[in-house]
Amino acid sequence: MKKRALISVSDKQKIVEFAQGLVELDYEIVSTGGTLKALQNASVPAISIDQVTGFPEIMDGRLKTLHPKVHGGLLGRRSNPDHLQQMEANEIEPIDVVVVNLYPFKQTLVSEGVTKEEIIENIDIGGPTMLRSAAKNFDDVLVVVDPEDYTPVLEGIKDASISLEFRQKLAAKVFRHTANYDAIIANYFLTQTGEKFPETYTVTYEKVQSLRYGENPHQVAAFYKNPIQNGMSLATAKQLHGKELSYNNIQDANAAVEILTEYDLPAAVAVKHMNPCGIGMAESIAEAFQLAFDADPISIFGGIVALNREVDAQTAEKLSEIFLEIVIAPSFSEKALEILTQKKNIRLLTMEMAQKDESFKLTTVDGGVLIQNKDIGSVDVGSVEVVTDRAPTEEELQNLLFAWKAVKHVKSNAIVLAKDNQTIGVGAGQMNRVGAARIAIEQAGDKALGSVLASDAFFPMPDTVEEAIKVGVTAIIQPGGSKRDQDSIDVCNEHGIAMVYTGMRHFKH
Numbered sequence: 169m170k171k172r173a174l175i176s177v178s179d180k181q182k183i184v185e186f187a188q189g190l191v192e193l194d195y196e197i198v199s200t201g202g203t204l205k206a207l208q209n210a211s212v213p214a215i216s217i218d219q220v221t222g223f224p225e226i227m228d229g230r231l232k233t234l235h236p237k238v239h240g241g242l243l244g245r246r247s248n249p250d251h252l253q254q255m256e257a258n259e260i261e262p263i264d265v266v267v268v269n270l271y272p273f274k275q276t277l278v279s280e281g282v283t284k285e286e287i288i289e290n291i292d293i294g295g296p297t298m299l300r301s302a303a304k305n306f307d308d309v310l311v312v313v314d315p316e317d318y319t320p321v322l323e324g325i326k327d328a329s330i331s332l333e334f335r336q337k338l339a340a341k342v343f344r345h346t347a348n349y350d351a352i353i354a355n356y357f358l359t360q361t362g363e364k365f366p367e368t369y370t371v372t373y374e375k376v377q378s379l380r381y382g383e384n385p386h387q388v389a390a391f392y393k394n395p396i397q398n399g400m401s402l403a404t405a406k407q408l409h410g411k412e413l414s415y416n417n418i419q420d421a422n423a424a425v426e427i428l429t430e431y432d433l434p435a436a437v438a439v440k441h442m443n444p445c446g447i448g449m450a451e452s453i454a455e456a457f458q459l460a461f462d463a464d465p466i467s468i469f470g471g472i473v474a475l476n477r478e479v480d481a482q483t484a485e486k487l488s489e490i491f492l493e494i495v496i497a498p499s500f501s502e503k504a505l506e507i508l509t510q511k512k513n514i515r516l517l518t519m520e521m522a523q524k525d526e527s528f529k530l531t532t533v534d535g536g537v538l539i540q541n542k543d544i545g546s547v548d549v550g551s552v553e554v555v556t557d558r559a560p561t562e563e564e565l566q567n568l569l570f571a572w573k574a575v576k577h578v579k580s581n582a583i584v585l586a587k588d589n590q591t592i593g594v595g596a597g598q599m600n601r602v603g604a605a606r607i608a609i610e611q612a613g614d615k616a617l618g619s620v621l622a623s624d625a626f627f628p629m630p631d632t633v634e635e636a637i638k639v640g641v642t643a644i645i646q647p648g649g650s651k652r653d654q655d656s657i658d659v660c661n662e663h664g665i666a667m668v669y670t671g672m673r674h675f676k677h
């Protein structure tokens with residue numbers, strides 16, 4: 169008896185060649201509607217699925233292969249005499265190879281103007297069922313879900329070199345594939361019902377690239393992306409120049425771009441170890457970068473710079489004067505590219521920065537995962553509360569809001585000093601707030617005179633305010649909410665300092 173291959177594919181690339189190869193290896197091809205048509209048009213001999221099932225394809229393709237003649241042929245164990253006897257008694261012929269890829273659910277979901285009905289119709293039922301039956305019986309059935317496997321499968325059959333290990337690898341790929349497919353469907357339904365934290369949380373990611381190593385060279389790592397991109401992402405950024413991104417590069421570039429989305433005017437952000445070491449905002453992108461650079465000319469060395477406007481020649485000249493790992497921007501002028509590509513070690517990336525990714529953020533802990541929505545909270549001129557005798561001047565208020573946007577992205581405990589749309593001191597990741605303030609103040613030096621201070625969380629005591637006043641800080645922004653708020657307010661009032669509350673905390677751990 170001829171061996172039998174069942175082919176039912178939505179993505180028909182390379183299928184004619186593969187089917188032809190199987191025919192040459194003496195396989196009988198069984199196929200479903202559209203696939204059969206494609207094969208017959210290419211003169212590949214094949215029979216229709218209803219010749220096997222004795223049942224027509226009905227309900228617009230909702231029922232084609234869901235039949236015991238198909239699933240018996242896939243699930244029956246060839247080494248089990250009872251199964252063989254039952255197959256014979258029910259006139260079930262074995263199927264030896266299954267080639268299936270599924271209705272393009274994901275592509276349909278993201279296509280413009282798609283209707284709910286189209287989305288639902290693109291949930292493949294028969295395909296995953298066949299894949300799972302065949303994958304369960306991988307000892308006896310070769311299951312092919314990925315067109316990349318057509319050639320190795322054909323070659324393996326040709327020279328009789330297909331091992332059990334290879335069969336199992338194909339089966340493993342199937343279960344990953346159907347799990348990914350189902351996860352995307354499950355998440356679509358979740359968005360429809362509006363549930364946020366169901367009893368099980370299904371995530372799926374698709375590989376972007378293996379990485380040379382993780383945070384440190386002894387750690388292994390890879391980069392995976394969300395299959396449904398709902399905002400800006402480094403996974404879809406375009407690299408124009410330089411070496412492959414590293415694990416730390418991706419984290420830092422992500423941090424830089426996230427900070428940048430806070431600012432509408434031309435802005436530049438320099439990042440080191442996921443903290444901003446310099447942020448500048450100005451009329452032009454060249455000036456903004458100059459401010460970000462001057463904010464901390466030491467830390468920027470080997471850092472990552474993100475800019476929210478096209479990099480022009482003038483900015484490129486400035487950027488090229490220092491060693492940077494990455495420059496990332498919406499675009500680069502031709503001249504800027506010419507200047508920057510002369511530097512072999514710099515990585516240049518372009519990326520859409522307008523949208524915010526508002527998906528959930530997952531942080532693993534041993535044995536579990538914490539899930540929260542991203543910190544997209546913000547305040548504006550109208551939503552801050554003045555709590556001191558003196559209200560901030562308009563200029564102070566603008567600087568306070570600039571500093572508040574910056575401090576949101578600094579590891580807690582965080583203090584930022586800023587002046588004239590430039591960060592001048594960043595105290596990050598300290599275990600006490602006044603310690604963070606001292607670092608920011610020391611970095612600001614003489615520039616602290618006339619600056620403003622932002623704190624990511626409230627002041628448990630007035631010591632931070634006292635330190636700030638000593639160096640000439642004139643206005644402060646903080647969430648408020650401490651039992652001892654009044655102590656800080658009193659110190660401000662004694663010195664004519666303005667303080668505003670945001671009513672919103674920005675811890676970042």
Ligand SMILES: NC(=O)c1ncn([C@@H]2O[C@H](COP(=O)(O)O)[C@@H](O)[C@H]2O)c1NC=O
Nearest residue numbers: 200201202203230232233234271293294295
């Ligand atoms: N309903 C079924 O019995 C069924 N059997 C196979 N399919 C899918 O139909 C597609 C191929 O259809 P066609 O050969 O008609 O182009 C494949 O993606 C396959 O996974 C089915 N469709 C959806 O569930």
